[in-house]
Amino acid sequence: MTARLLTGRLAQAAFVLWAAFTVSFVLLQLMPGDAVLIRFVGGDMGLSPEAVAGIRAFYGADDPVWRQYLQTLSGFLRGDFGFSIASGASVAGEIAANLPSTLWLSGLAFLAAMALALAVTLLATLTPFRFLRETFAGLPGLLVSIPVFWLAIVLVQIVSFCLGLVSVIAPGPWERLILPVAAIAVPIAAPIAQILLRNLDALAVQGFVTVARAKGATRPQVLLHHTLRNALLPVLTIAGLLFGELLAGAVVTETVFGLNGIGRLAERSVRNQDAAVLQAIVVIAALGFVLVNLAVDLLYPLADPRLRRSGGVAA
Structure with missing residues (x-):
């Protein structure tokens, strides 16, 4: 990728992050209720009005909106996300404690989705019986419509309670990931398989495939090579x-299966109206989108030589 194109991508990434921060800040400001009053006055903490006023001053709850925006933006630029109203802990510390488990779950789910999509594609392409090929080819259309939360509940009911294959009560470190990974991977594998099958159908009529078949290549050889x-x-x-999809699936599955992670943290923060934590999660999710798409921009020319020849990558 040329330096000019890379600079443009980085500028777009910065704009996306700023937009995500601004939109989330505005929406959280419009959220009904007062998190400080709910947390420290609504309960039985017995705080005096002076103590509550000090807490509001600490969190800047009474500052003008424009000042809160600038202070929060300045803190995000320094890596300071503020403090959680619900726990009083550093938001950065809570994110750091929960993010690795979500990334681990999402990474395993993505690998499982790719493996499942490839398996469905191979079965739909190489199975010798036509009705089986049509069945496997139609399977992604069914899987893509399955809600993650419904699939997670069904997996627990059938795999754990009915078949007893995976325990959900005091499971091991790897056993507890099997069902959550499956619940996330299935809906993600469906669109991947659909894209693969659609592109294989388009490539099947290309000239190089016709030449390969004329030279005696079998169907598996044409597919694999x-x-x-x-x-x-x-x-x-x-x-x-x-x-x-991975992030959305993580929010659901971590809640259903009782796993600690960003999804579970987001669910608790919504319940507690913890705006600082919610905004940090939104911005980090946007950062993930930006980094993934930037990586795609860098990898795509490396995977497709035609883009290198057209100047997509500097010589």
């Missing part, structure tokens, strides 16, 4: 959208 790699390239294009 000629068409599958080209069909995989468009998957990079939807990597950003897939990242969003």
Whole structure:
């Protein structure tokens, strides 16, 4: 990628992060209720009005909105996300404590989704019986419509309670990830498989495939050596959208399965109206989108030589 193109991408990334910060700040300001009053006055803490006023001053709850915006933005630029109203702990510390488990869950789910999508694609392409090929080809359309929360509950009911294959009561460190990974991976694998099958159908009528078949290449050889790699390239294009699906799935599955992570932290923060934590989660999610899409921009020319020849990557 040329320096000019990279500079443009970085400028776009900075704008997206600023927009995500600003929109989330405005929406959280419009949220009904007063989190400080709910947390420190609504309970039985017995705080005096002077103590509550000091707490409001500490969190800047009574400052003008424009000052809160500038102070919060300045803190984010320094890596200071403020303090949680619910716990009193540093927001950065809570994010750092919960983010690794979510990234681990999402990474495993993405790998499982890719493996499932490839398996469905191979079965829909190489199965010798036509009705089975049509069945596997139609499977992604069914899987993509399954809600994550419904699938998670069904997996617990069938796999754990009915079949007893995976324990949900005091499971091991790896066992407890099986069902959450499956719940996230299935809806993500469906669009990947749809894209692969659609591109394989388009590539099947290309000239290089006709030449390969004329030379005696079998269907598996054509798939593995000629068409599958080209069909995989468009998957990079939807990597950003897939990242969003991973985050949304993590929020649901961590809540359903009782896992600690960003999703569970977001759920607690919504319940407690903890605006500082919620805004940090939104901005970090936006940062993830930006980094994934920037990585796609860098990797796509490396995967497609035509873009290198057209100047997509500096020589």
